Amino acid sequence: MNQIILEAKNISKSFGKTQALKNVDFYLNKAQIHGLLGENGAGKSSLMNILSGIYQPEGGSIYIEGEKVKKLNPDLAARFGIGMVHQEFRLINNFSIKDNLTLSKSNIYKANFEEAFEKYSEIFSLSAKSSILINELSVGEKQKIEIIKLIFNDNNIMLLDEPTAVLTPQETNQLKISLKKLSSEDDKTIVLITHKLKEIQEFTESIFVLKDGVMVAKDLKTQNVTNNDLVTLMMGEIKISKIRKDNLKGTNKLEVKNIFFENSHSNVPTLENISLTVQSGEVLGIAGVSGNGQVELANIISGIERDYKGKVIVNGKNISNQGVRARKNLNLSYIPENRLGVGLAPGVSIIDNSAVKDYFKSRLGPHLSRNKMLDYLDLLIKQFSIKAPDPKAEVSTLSGGNMQKLLMGRELISNPEVIIAAQPTRGLDISAVEALHELIIKQRDNGAAVMLVSEDLDELFKLSDRIIVLYEGQIVKEFQIDEADIESVGLAMAGSVE
Amino acid sequence: MNKYLISKKIVINDLSTFYSFLIGLSIGITIGSIILLVQGQNPIEVFSLMLRLSVGSIKSLSSSLNKATPLILAGLGISIINSVKLWNIGAEGQIFMGGIALNFIYISYQIPNSKLSIILLLLTAFVGGSICILLPALAKVLFGVNEIITTLLFNYIIIGFTVYLVNGPWKDPNSLNFPAATYVGKEVYLPTVFGRLSYGFIICILCTAGVHYLKEKSVFGYELRISGGSALTAIYAGINAKQKAFIALLIGGGLAGLAGGIELLSQTHRVSTGLSQGFGYTAIIVAAITGMRPLGIFLVGSLFGALTIGGTVIQTMGVSSYIADVIQATTLFGALISQFFFTYKIKEVTNDV
Structure with missing residues (x-):
């Protein structure tokens, strides 16, 4: 019954010394939605890039509708109807929606554009007019345009690389409905890359699992597998991600009172009347889709942003008018969202980066002693098991996980009183995430007050004792963790509070 | 067609600047010598x-x-x-x-x-x-x-x-x-x-x-x-x-x-x-x-x-005193080029982006 539209056999691909794909077999059933599951770095994106002709495999062969394709390049792939939505959007920001959709020479809706656009706008419940410029759209709308672009380019095989990473739960739900319609009504063959089990279960009919470049499961029927099966396949073992919540909470360590902040560029209030408290031994989760004021709030608390109204109180001390250094001296640590560029200076050595928090303290001085700095770095490396080849090497030579460990180690080694952590695990693989979560929990148990800013609901639910939802610069909802559920937090993140 | 990828070396030798200076200097002296030879010196x-x-x-x-x-x-x-x-x-x-x-x-x-x-x-x-x-x-x-x-x-x-x-x-x-x-x-x-x-x-x-x-x-x-x-x-x-x-x-x-x-x-x-x-x-x-x-x-x-x-x-x-300028300039040139090879590695890659 199932017609195989595309088949890849024995695909191998390596980047330098790392082999991304090892003799991978993969095939797609026509008009089905397939899930491709795997951890970060398992080879999902590499495989998709090979199928869309961007990478050339070192070994293996590709068959499209039964015919062997010798050397697939992007142009050829487009002619076979293979299209991909990348994680970073490939839209031209100052072109209109229409211009973006009709840009490609393979576009099939030149004459009857408006008609087709209306039809697919409805399927994707997109309300924007086709004359609107891309840069006026929200991230979710851009994502929809990317997918509609594939349809307009007559792509019957649609490869979607983590399309839900930037979407709210409601938008994700909407996407699910749209994709199902596309596969059933338009006979589109769809591949959905994700590492979220819930989406795999809800979206797909058939599941492939990659682990460390090896296809460990092929064409599993979604209705026959459980989440536990998938986790076992994906990670090799099941990890229980529940964390003890029997932590003892104490006094108020961090108080933020009536913060108002206007963005100097737009004069639109970015933060409006934010008040919150975090107690010692407590993790307060700040949920919200990025760009709703989280970065600004974190910058205000850490002293980077000084031009605001309101009060920041640490350990009963009003520090609203004090700078970064005074706040560091109160043992406040800030793990910023951008690890490379803000938390760490690229192009500067590992050893110099390891001293960013404490360089002005006498422990390293008065004349910044190389040996003392090296000892300090050694301590960080040992205590936080960082893999760093050479202290003099530029920090950007470290892997993402090791960079984050260096950054978090540097900020946490002094057992801070207050920790502001923004997106601490974004883009990292599961083992690194686990290790970093353990660090945060350890600090919590040590009596630190932790404010965790994250877009990852799993992370927020796992670590937080309370969750506050920021939407358009306001606190729209607060949940105790045992009363919170993903659905209502997601609704609040999307701005709908009943 | 094979392509070449240039990437920064992770570990750069401490003395690389010194070595590249020596290489640059020898290039400078060589080029200076050639000019002198051409001039019959x-x-x-x-x-x-x-x-x-x-x-x-x-x-x-x-x-x-x-x-x-x-x-x-x-x-x-x-x-x-x-x-x-x-x-x-x-x-x-x-x-x-x-x-x-x-x-x-x-x-x-x-x-x-x-x-x-x-x-x-x-x-x-x-x-x-x-x-x-x-x-x-x-x-x-x-x-x-x-x-x-x-x-x-x-x-x-x-x-x-x-x-x-x-x-x-x-x-x-x-x-x-x-x-x-x-x-x-x-x-x-x-x-x-x-x-x-x-x-x-x-x-x-x-x-x-x-x-x-x-x-x-x-x-x-x-x-x-x-x-x-x-x-x-x-x-x-x-x-x-x-x-x-x-x-x-x-x-x-x-x-x-x-x-x-x-x-x-x-x-x-x-x-x-x-x-x-x-x-x-x-x-x-x-x-x-x-x-x-x-x-x-x-x-x-x-x-x-x-x-x-x-x-x-x-x-x-x-002999023109500009020979000293030639040597200085070519030393810089040679040193910067050799510094590049100390700092970066060039790798042949096959058909990658």
Whole structure:
């Protein structure tokens, strides 16, 4: 019954010394939605890039509708109807929606554009007019345009690389409905890359699992597998991600009172009347889709942003008018969202980066002693098991996980009183995430007050004792963790509070 | 078709700058030799004469080191400014401005005959260099104006200003119409240590040590490195990156100004358009070859001083003194190219993006 539209056999691909794909077999059933599951770095994106002709495999062969394709390049792939939505959007920001959709020479809706656009706008419940410029759209709308672009380019095989990473739960739900319609009504063959089990279960009919470049499961029927099966396949073992919540909470360590902040560029209030408290031994989760004021709030608390109204109180001390250094001296640590560029200076050595928090303290001085700095770095490396080849090497030579460990180690080694952590695990693989979560929990148990800013609901639910939802610069909802559920937090993140 | 990928090496050899300098120098000497051969000269003869006449005696050695002094000082200034990843192309103008400021104070006030007044005059020269870079520095930190352009353009302004002074208000009536200011008095000449070696070179040694400390050991140097690495990281760390860059620019300009002051008090003894003979530009070469390391600047600056002296004396053999410039320039060229191979690796990749 199932017609195989595309088949890849024995695909191998390596980047330098790392082999991304090892003799991978993969095939797609026509008009089905397939899930491709795997951890970060398992080879999902590499495989998709090979199928869309961007990478050339070192070994293996590709068959499209039964015919062997010798050397697939992007142009050829487009002619076979293979299209991909990348994680970073490939839209031209100052072109209109229409211009973006009709840009490609393979576009099939030149004459009857408006008609087709209306039809697919409805399927994707997109309300924007086709004359609107891309840069006026929200991230979710851009994502929809990317997918509609594939349809307009007559792509019957649609490869979607983590399309839900930037979407709210409601938008994700909407996407699910749209994709199902596309596969059933338009006979589109769809591949959905994700590492979220819930989406795999809800979206797909058939599941492939990659682990460390090896296809460990092929064409599993979604209705026959459980989440536990998938986790076992994906990670090799099941990890229980529940964390003890029997932590003892104490006094108020961090108080933020009536913060108002206007963005100097737009004069639109970015933060409006934010008040919150975090107690010692407590993790307060700040949920919200990025760009709703989280970065600004974190910058205000850490002293980077000084031009605001309101009060920041640490350990009963009003520090609203004090700078970064005074706040560091109160043992406040800030793990910023951008690890490379803000938390760490690229192009500067590992050893110099390891001293960013404490360089002005006498422990390293008065004349910044190389040996003392090296000892300090050694301590960080040992205590936080960082893999760093050479202290003099530029920090950007470290892997993402090791960079984050260096950054978090540097900020946490002094057992801070207050920790502001923004997106601490974004883009990292599961083992690194686990290790970093353990660090945060350890600090919590040590009596630190932790404010965790994250877009990852799993992370927020796992670590937080309370969750506050920021939407358009306001606190729209607060949940105790045992009363919170993903659905209502997601609704609040999307701005709908009943 | 195979492609090549260039990526930065993770571990870079500490001595790579030194090795690439040696490679660059041998390239420079080779190319210099070829030019000499084409001109019908025996390179070995020419180079051994250059060597003898630049470092062969106390007299020639001290001349070489005197010549090296402005190169080293201006190079140190460039190096400290480069800690924040900024480039000072204006050392030439700052050298002149140092001399002008010194002369201005000298002719405006009765300078008592004492060692202290020499030190005060040199401080004036330092301040003159700082003033010269003040506008580019302000434009940089306030409006983000590219400092490479502004410091370069200031050279033309200052040199024009010098021409005006030595042809106009400061013109020495006894100079037989040669455009130059009046000589300063012998009482403010920099004394010599031995041979012709001026105390300026001692100041130069102290400055090298000072800049080395500032860059490598001090908290200020650390703050400069972080600011240069990422302005956002600096703000995050509580460092006022703009303020640090501003201070670094003023110190760097001041060091070049000090070079001008020393040159005036020890060599030319008056302001003229010959106060600097392109020292500010050669200093850029010196600083770049050494990867901005103060100790390296001291060594390479000394060598370049000797090369310049050697280049001057071989003119007596009928060889153009420009051979020294050729060697300096090709050394830089060779050193920068070999530095690339020490810093990056090139890998053949098959059909990748």
